[in-house]
Amino acid sequence: MLLGDYQNAFAQALLAEDAGSAAPALRRLVTQPGFAVYRNTVLKGCIDALQANFPAVARLVGEEWFRAAASVYARRELPVEPTLLIYGRTFPEFLANFKPADELPYLADVARVDRLWSEAHVAADDQMLDPASLTQLAPADMSRLTLRPHAATRWTWCDEHPVYTLWRRNRECGGDSEADIAWRGEGVLLTRPDGVVRPQTLPREGVAFLTACADGISIEGAAAAALEVQPATDLVALMNQFLRAGVFAAMQETRIGEN
């Protein structure tokens, strides 16, 4: 048997439901008790990685449920890269369509925040915008300049669930977890100002502002986007939140002409 053919057959047998389906040339291997060591180790490696990468999800559903769901996912989607810190890119989507998770409609959204945390954790190093540079802007600069988010800044908005509160309480054990949860939409902002990923909640208008910035829209245009979703937006307070959190890397010429 050629090496490549052997590797195709072995790889298939690792995930096969029963040993009997293995290629004939592989029967001598898959029928040995030791073959299960490889099957188990591959799956365990994937499940361990998912549990490490989605700790809030694992805490919400309990370890047993999590590992069962993770094994279903891993069989469908093995890692494409050996850096398992970033394994599970599509795990939130998997959970959104996973029937046994129907009772927990917020699970996929919590998983998305776990995923954003991983992205923020491993993102490229970047410069940090000096807040003082904003104080010298002339009104004309607002339409000429755009704020570029830091490479590690991540944000999301969830209309249906208080996703920040749910995620935060399950990501960091304890806290004020006895308090009632106000069931309304919430946004999440993750920044990495000093090498550590820092989470905070973000209002809907903040999400609109940052999304506009990421699209290369001017400061003026981003402010307009924020006011559009929330006419009562306090732009000064919002900008202060961004600057304290270290959201931005730099100011640069706007790429989009009309704004």
Added chain:
Amino acid sequence: MHNDFDAERQGFAHADQELVPACRGPERFAFSWNGTQVNPGPRHLTQNVMSAPTAGLGLKPQHFDDAHACRAAGLWFEVHPENYMVEGGPRLAWLDVIRRWHPLSLHGVAMSLAADHAPDATHLGRLAALVDRFEPTQVSEHLAWSAWGGVYRPDLLPVPRTRQVLDRIVSNIALVQDRLHRTIALENPSHYLAFDEHEFDELDFLIEIAHRSGCELLLDVNNVYVSANNLGFQPESVIDAVPANLVAEIHLAGHSADPSLGQKLLIDSHDAPIAPAVWSLYDRLIQRIGPRPTLIERDEHIPRFAELLAERDHAHALMSDLAEAA
């Protein structure tokens, strides 16, 4: 089993602190001990470390602070480069801090040297970038495969030891060594399966690969013990025969018995202290070939740093005994 995941990543959120006092200047040392030149990489002479590497530990993220602070003589650390193949952020910063104080070895688990294709160029490029950044004392990989068909399997999968496979591995090692501009050390994995197709026994295969590719060997004594138990040979047949001049590094780890088959099937689980029988084989090996940089691996049920350090100190002491006896 082979990847140091960190379930408590938020626990080492210290990158905002000034961890490192001003660095000391480079200290020169030669790692010649008991008359044996112990695999000094070309970078040794410029490392800011206190003493030559003797016994080291696999670096676990939850131990970063202890690892950084520890000044045990001869201590060095090993990591899986795959866990540091990220664009930026605290992981690389932490490893920079560790590297300022300790020799570091990069022990790959994903180059898939025994797969029937050339090493992935992207993966190899990322490894080369880490080698440039961290100037490791050693770069090693396994005689195994894991990436195949566009997906990665977190395990070290076996191959039949045939001439065809030998040619493929030798050419893959050559590609890696050319890209990294240095030799690598090749590790014997643990074995759980008997192949009818083998044309070589494992040691002859490793030696032939080393001779043809110019690579060195990383002898995992626990893997020898586990494989010997599972496949029914004497571990001493490897320990007593491996050529001293090829062994660049030694690994030691704990194993466990299969839950249903018991002692008949030992698993290289890295979840327990090193077994007495493995310590004996280690002692027997270094009595013959002399001291080598020796790594203590633990990837599951990870205890306090001090507990791992005690195992490391034992390996260090065994090597010191050799030096004194000489």
